[in-house]
Amino acid sequence: MTTETAHWAGEAGSADGTGTWALLLPTERYEAERLVHHDTLELTGLAEVSLPGPGDRVAVLADTPPRLVALGRVTAPTRRHREDPDDPQSPVAPGTLVVAYTRRAFDEPVPADRLTLDGPLTALDPAAFRSLADRLGPPPARRTWLVSLDLPIEAGTPAEAVRLFWSYVQELGPRELPAFVSPSGDELAMQAFVLGAEANQDPEEDD
CATH class of the missing domain: 3.10.590.10 (ph1033 like domains)
Known part of the structure; x- marks a missing residue:
């Protein structure tokens, strides 16, 4: 063996x-x-x-x-x-x-x-x-990342918009919502992730 x-x-x-x-x-x-x-x-x-x-x-x-x-x-x-x-x-x-x-x-x-x-x-x-x-080798060095989620929401008040935001997050989750991540201090390096993988969110680049 x-x-x-x-x-x-x-x-x-x-x-x-x-x-x-x-x-x-x-x-x-x-x-x-x-x-x-x-x-x-x-x-x-x-x-x-x-x-x-x-x-x-x-x-x-x-x-x-x-x-x-x-x-x-x-x-x-x-x-x-x-x-x-x-x-x-x-x-x-x-x-x-x-x-x-x-x-x-x-x-x-x-x-x-x-x-x-x-x-x-x-x-x-x-x-x-x-x-x-x-085979895994040493773990990658940990660093600080900025992760954001932007949703356009129609609501009557800011508080209602926040409630709707969390409702959408719970309903749609990571399978449908893109999350945006960048190294702290380098927002120009922002990447979008969908389904746990990097995804292109710029329609002009798909043409």
Whole structure:
């Protein structure tokens, strides 16, 4: 077995006392995670597969083609059962997996096509996990960005315009509204983003 081959071994391989896993995101969930920032990834409906334990390390993958989009660690679910939200002792829905992100690479995923996956969750050899994680390299340096959203709104008062603004934002969201982003202090470098990707908003450039 190569260092980049996933395998089932009854239990996940361990490194530094934790298991190592590959988690394959459904396409719709990948798009949702790419559009909006989340601190954790919560998936349900995994009752038919063996789940990682708290502290296990997870490589989060997108499919077609397989690529690494994030790293994380498994945490204990804290959300209450949907059918009894007022009972703090009610059980969490079975098959729930919560992963706290430790590194995101949704904007620049790395290929993972040499992994052999078996369903939504696959136990990884620790060496395979390390090899995959090392491909990400160091995280990009953080800097300050100015992000804006401009909407022409007809209203009778400024307060009503603000209320309508937030209503439109909630209704349309990042799938339909363009957001404008530029480095702080360099507004001339402003770019428009739609669906999480840079988009041309100048109709003259399309001619």
